[in-house]
Amino acid sequence: MSLTHLGSLMRGVRSVDQVGVEERAAALAKRSIKKASKLWALDLAIRCIDLTTLEGADTPGKVTALCAKGVRPQPGDASIPSVAAICVYPSLVATAVAHLRGSGVRVASVATAFPSGQSFTSIKVAETREALAAGADEIDMVIDRGAFLSGDYQRVYDEIGSVKEACGSTPLKVILETGELGTYDNVRRASILAMAAGADFIKTSTGKITPAATLPVSVVMMECIRDFSRETGKQIGFKPAGGIRTSKQAIAYLVVLYETLGPDWMTPERFRLGASSLLNDILMQIQKERSGAYQGADYFSVD
Amino acid sequence: MDVRKTYKLFAAGEFVRSESGRTYQPDGPHNVPRGSRKDLRDMVKAARGAFPGWSRRTAMNRGQVLYRAAEMLDGRRAEFRDLLGGGRPAGGQVDAAVETWVWYAGWTDKLHQFAGTVNPVAGPYFNFTLPEPTGVVGVVAPEEPALLGLVRRLAPALCGGNTVVALASERAPLAALTLGEVLATSDLPPGVVNVLSGKRQELLPWLAAHMDVNAIDAAGCTAAQLAQVQEAAAGNLKRVVQSGPGAEALSPHAALDLMEFKTVWHPIGV
Numbered sequence: 001m002s003l004t005h006l007g008s009l010m011r012g013v014r015s016v017d018q019v020g021v022e023e024r025a026a027a028l029a030k031r032s033i034k035k036a037s038k039l040w041a042l043d044l045a046i047r048c049i050d051l052t053t054l055e056g057a058d059t060p061g062k063v064t065a066l067c068a069k070g071v072r073p074q075p076g077d078a079s080i081p082s083v084a085a086i087c088v089y090p091s092l093v094a095t096a097v098a099h100l101r102g103s104g105v106r107v108a109s110v111a112t113a114f115p116s117g118q119s120f121t122s123i124k125v126a127e128t129r130e131a132l133a134a135g136a137d138e139i140d141m142v143i144d145r146g147a148f149l150s151g152d153y154q155r156v157y158d159e160i161g162s163v164k165e166a167c168g169s170t171p172l173k174v175i176l177e178t179g180e181l182g183t184y185d186n187v188r189r190a191s192i193l194a195m196a197a198g199a200d201f202i203k204t205s206t207g208k209i210t211p212a213a214t215l216p217v218s219v220v221m222m223e224c225i226r227d228f229s230r231e232t233g234k235q236i237g238f239k240p241a242g243g244i245r246t247s248k249q250a251i252a253y254l255v256v257l258y259e260t261l262g263p264d265w266m267t268p269e270r271f272r273l274g275a276s277s278l279l280n281d282i283l284m285q286i287q288k289e290r291s292g293a294y295q296g297a298d299y300f301s302v303d
Numbered sequence: 304m305d306v307r308k309t310y311k312l313f314a315a316g317e318f319v320r321s322e323s324g325r326t327y328q329p330d331g332p333h334n335v336p337r338g339s340r341k342d343l344r345d346m347v348k349a350a351r352g353a354f355p356g357w358s359r360r361t362a363m364n365r366g367q368v369l370y371r372a373a374e375m376l377d378g379r380r381a382e383f384r385d386l387l388g389g390g391r392p393a394g395g396q397v398d399a400a401v402e403t404w405v406w407y408a409g410w411t412d413k414l415h416q417f418a419g420t421v422n423p424v425a426g427p428y429f430n431f432t433l434p435e436p437t438g439v440v441g442v443v444a445p446e447e448p449a450l451l452g453l454v455r456r457l458a459p460a461l462c463g464g465n466t467v468v469a470l471a472s473e474r475a476p477l478a479a480l481t482l483g484e485v486l487a488t489s490d491l492p493p494g495v496v497n498v499l500s501g502k503r504q505e506l507l508p509w510l511a512a513h514m515d516v517n518a519i520d521a522a523g524c525t526a527a528q529l530a531q532v533q534e535a536a537a538g539n540l541k542r543v544v545q546s547g548p549g550a551e552a553l554s555p556h557a558a559l560d561l562m563e564f565k566t567v568w569h570p571i572g573v
Contacts, residue, residue, distance in 0.1 A: 292512070293509075293512035293513060293514055293535075293538060294344050294347065294509065294512070294513040294514060294515065295514045295515065296351075296513070296514035296515025296516075296539070297351075297515065298514070298515070298539075299514055299539070
């Protein structure tokens with residue numbers, strides 16, 4: 001896209017009604033999902049989880065354990081589905097691939113100088129290629145927030161384009177890191193920019209700063225996806241990540257998803273939840289619905 | 304001016320209404336929160352969260368906190384006396400409650416010497432046994448006496464380092480809820496004690512079956528309720544303590560009943 005087109009695209013982004021968005025998110029979060037509907041929602045939530053470990057202290061051992069948990073979250077209970085993907089740093093992709101072969105669980109790798117994104121484009125593209133070569137099925141990239149906030153939309157756009165080119169048909173999730181963008185208007189601009197540049201998913205956060213994913217930000221991003229789909233016919237996916245720890249939160253995201261984007265998006269192909277401790281809470285909630293007794297963390301695996 | 308007080312639950316260090324919004328009037332004209340199973344769930348979560356910090360405090364520090372509870376209760380004698388119906392019996396009950404706090408405050412740093420042992424074993428081992436707190440304890444307070452009954456079960460549980468979710472007396476919950484105000488000003492970390500009022504029959508099954516509760520002090524259970532509690536408690540092998548005859552007496556065993564014993568085999572002389 002040429003400079004003038006991009007400029008007019010960004011200028012054409014209408015501002016977000018902050019009060020309206022926050023009120024809508026708060027109202028939807030209150031919806032009560034119980035019993036059979038809750039079990040259905042929790043099952044979908046597990047199938048949409050990108051089970052994530054992104055720590056400096058990650059080891060092949062930890063990734064191996066996470067893969068085992070992702071494939072069979074509740075040992076001895078085959079009615080609990082596998083998660084959508086395991087999300088790791090590029091250097092651990094090979095380990096994850098080796099342990100997930102044949103399981104149907106995908107391997108997602110963060111790339112492009114995660115989490116800051118402050119590096120050279122050539123290095124980001126090279127990192128993406130390496131991750132793909134190691135066997136990653138999906139790439140989670142971060143945008144260069146420094147460039148975005150200083151108004152250099154072209155650079156952000158081109159960089160996403162180069163990484164998408166390196167990805168080829170591999171799904172690319174673009175992390176906006178909404179906590180650093182400051183305003184809903186910026187979130188909307190960044191969402192449109194990322195989708196125009198070729199993102200297959202837009203993702204809220206790295207999980208490394210607070211605030212991470214919030215419901216109002218998700219409403220804004222989902223509305224962008226909806227508008228983009230109406231204009232272009234392309235269905236872009238959405239991934240909230242960071243700070244989603246409880247079943248209640250996960251269900252709130254599903255409610256907002258249903259109300260904003262509709263049933264077409266209620267599938268792991270177009271919706272993911274980036275989380276780590278969420279999975280145990282969902283297992284506890286499912287067990288509570290089945291047994292009728294509140295559960296304790298002592299009886300679930302330690303992450 | 305006549306200021307009418309709203310009695311509230313004591314949960315995670317805060318005074319809250321029941322999430323259900325329900326109330327009942329067991330004791331005069333006051334609306335008392337009729338707690339729900341979700342209030343109970345939230346309280347257990349708070350108690351679990353508070354457990355590592357409270358149990359790892361030094362025994363001496365726990366003693367100081369329990370002593371401060373006695374000080375705070377002492378300063379509000381008149382209020383509690385009125386709440387308990389006034390007169391000499393009520394005064395006596397408050398006196399006994401203050402004494403209970405002081406007595407168990409003294410026991411926090413003596414339980415280990417009293418109940419811990421060095422065991423003679425046939426081998427090159429230094430073998431010793433120590434009491435450790437059980438975890439989250441559900442205290443079912445007796446219906447009567449409304450204040451002292453609860454304090455007699457609460458103080459020993461805290462003395463050993465447990466955290467507590469207490470079901471207040473169903474018929475006379477005001478003293479228990481006001482005790483929350485005493486504990487809130489006693490340097491007790493939030494969540495260490497939670498006080499829930501409401502209908503026993505509604506709350507007991509959830510408390511007894513809760514997998515994150517490690518023990519239940521069934522002092523206030525009827526025989527039928529006790530059977531019910533024991534059955535549900537089997538789900539995660541909760542310790543169920545029934546206080547038999549002599550439960551009124553101050554005793555270190557009241558604290559030790561809610562503790563587990565850990566035995567360590569330490570190789571020596573190799």
